[in-house]
Amino acid sequence: MAEVIVVTSGKGGVGKTTTSASLAVGLSNRGYKTVVIDFDIGLRNLDLIMGCERRVVYDFINVIRGEANLNQALIRDKHAKELYILPASQTRDKDALTQEGVQKVLDELQKTFDYIVCDSPAGIEHGAQMAMYFADHAVVVTNPEVSSVRDSDRMLGLLSSKTKRAEERREPVKEHLLITRYSPKRVTRGDMMSLEDVNEILAIPLLGVIPESQAVLRASNAGDPVILDEESDAGQAYADAIERFLGEDKPFRFVSEKVHWIKRLFSIKEKEHA
Amino acid sequence: MSLLNKLEKIVHYFQPPQKTARVAKERLQIIIAHERQRDNPDYLTLMQKELLEVISKYVQINKDDIKIELDRKDGCSILELNIVLPASGVVA
Ligand SMILES: Nc1ncnc2c1ncn2[C@@H]1O[C@H](COP(=O)(O)OP(=O)(O)OP(=O)(O)O)[C@@H](O)[C@H]1O
Ligand SMILES: [Mg+2]
Numbered sequence: 283m284a285e286v287i288v289v290t291s292g293k294g295g296v297g298k299t300t301t302s303a304s305l306a307v308g309l310s311n312r313g314y315k316t317v318v319i320d321f322d323i324g325l326r327n328l329d330l331i332m333g334c335e336r337r338v339v340y341d342f343i344n345v346i347r348g349e350a351n352l353n354q355a356l357i358r359d360k361h362a363k364e365l366y367i368l369p370a371s372q373t374r375d376k377d378a379l380t381q382e383g384v385q386k387v388l389d390e391l392q393k394t395f396d397y398i399v400c401d402s403p404a405g406i407e408h409g410a411q412m413a414m415y416f417a418d419h420a421v422v423v424t425n426p427e428v429s430s431v432r433d434s435d436r437m438l439g440l441l442s443s444k445t446k447r448a449e450e451r452r453e454p455v456k457e458h459l460l461i462t463r464y465s466p467k468r469v470t471r472g473d474m475m476s477l478e479d480v481n482e483i484l485a486i487p488l489l490g491v492i493p494e495s496q497a498v499l500r501a502s503n504a505g506d507p508v509i510l511d512e513e514s515d516a517g518q519a520y521a522d523a524i525e526r527f528l529g530e531d532k533p534f535r536f537v538s539e540k541v542h543w544i545k546r547l548f549s550i551k552e553k554e555h556a
Numbered sequence: 557m558s559l560l561n562k563l564e565k566i567v568h569y570f571q572p573p574q575k576t577a578r579v580a581k582e583r584l585q586i587i588i589a590h591e592r593q594r595d596n597p598d599y600l601t602l603m604q605k606e607l608l609e610v611i612s613k614y615v616q617i618n619k620d621d622i623k624i625e626l627d628r629k630d631g632c633s634i635l636e637l638n639i640v641l642p643a644s645g646v647v648a
Contacts, residue, residue, distance in 0.1 A: 431588075482581075
């Protein structure tokens with residue numbers, strides 16, 4: 283039985299797709315058979331971030347409509363062993379994403395996969411609600427900025443009312459906070475909310491803190507999820523978040539300027555020793 | 557530019573910059589508390605309905621005989637529940 287993870291945020295452009303890609307690669311590299319689904323109907327993007335855009339033939343909506351079967355639509359990822367991508371369609375007909383259709387596809391994926399990662403579109407409309415409806419876990423991606431935090435709180439409200447688990451009054455969707463585009467320097471300066479501030483307001487367990495990083499743009503330019511850039515701060519922060527997701531206790535890195543510098547010195551020394 | 561204006565600019569220059577992060581946090585705490593409250597009444601009416609169902613198993617009452625109020629004082633919430641029972645009217 284697979285676990286369904288929705289990556290959601292409300293606000294657009296905060297790092298959901300970047301996160302979905304790295305989460306999926308990270309889980310599969312840890313030995314879990316994983317599939318990542320792009321729910322952003324009409325604005326397909328995950329394929330680019332995963333570097334498989336030229337191999338898209340059929341998509342999620344084709345499968346829902348029965349125009350293709352799942353095996354024809356799933357794309358095997360070139361980076362990780364047991365990872366598949368189900369791309370979004372570029373049709374503008376958003377009604378094509380029906381709850382029955384999503385259920386049918388998820389049911390079939392449940393049989394063979396350990397994790398199903400759902401990359402949600404922005405907003406709180408139909409697409410975002412379909413992405414979260416069947417979730418067991420929610421990774422709430424938040425930037426340390428007023429509108430993003432407020433939108434995340436709205437999403438938490440929806441997660442506790444508009445999901446299958448909520449409707450059936452089962453154990454609620456497990457919520458995880460992922461703060462992205464974090465800049466310790468600006469936090470020290472006092473013009474960015476700290477992770478403690480954001481965490482206090484949203485009050486859900488903190489899964490990770492991803493620093494603002496140039497590695498993210500380089501990764502998306504190349505079509506290689508940033509977690510594969512093991513030298514980079516963002517890549518390492520994503521790797522830590524995945525370890526935490528899997529239940530390990532990891533200290534938070536790249537969250538303060540000082541630690542950052544000391545860590546850097548240490549890593550230079552370690553390299554010299556190696 | 558008047559002398560006073562210039563002076564103000566000079567003073568301003570030496571003042572530490574305003575910590576906007578703190579302002580952001582305070583604004584968020586207020587608006588989010590407000591929005592959570594607005595989203596909630598839903599469950600109050602639902603609870604009222606369910607309570608009515610349970611109580612009507614034992615006594616005959618009207619919907620108006622149950623009053624639920626949510627109050628916030630000094631950082632804690634008080635749920636006040638008032639049920640007016642009829643003098644007689646126990647269901648056999
Ligand atoms: N940690 C980071 N550091 C720097 N840039 C980042 C970081 N995370 C994301 N970005 C950049 O932010 C932009 C938006 O990222 P992404 O596409 O992942 O967001 P999204 O939430 O999926 O957006 P949408 O709501 O449109 O689907 C991209 O240009 C990406 O490169
Ligand atoms: Mg996206």
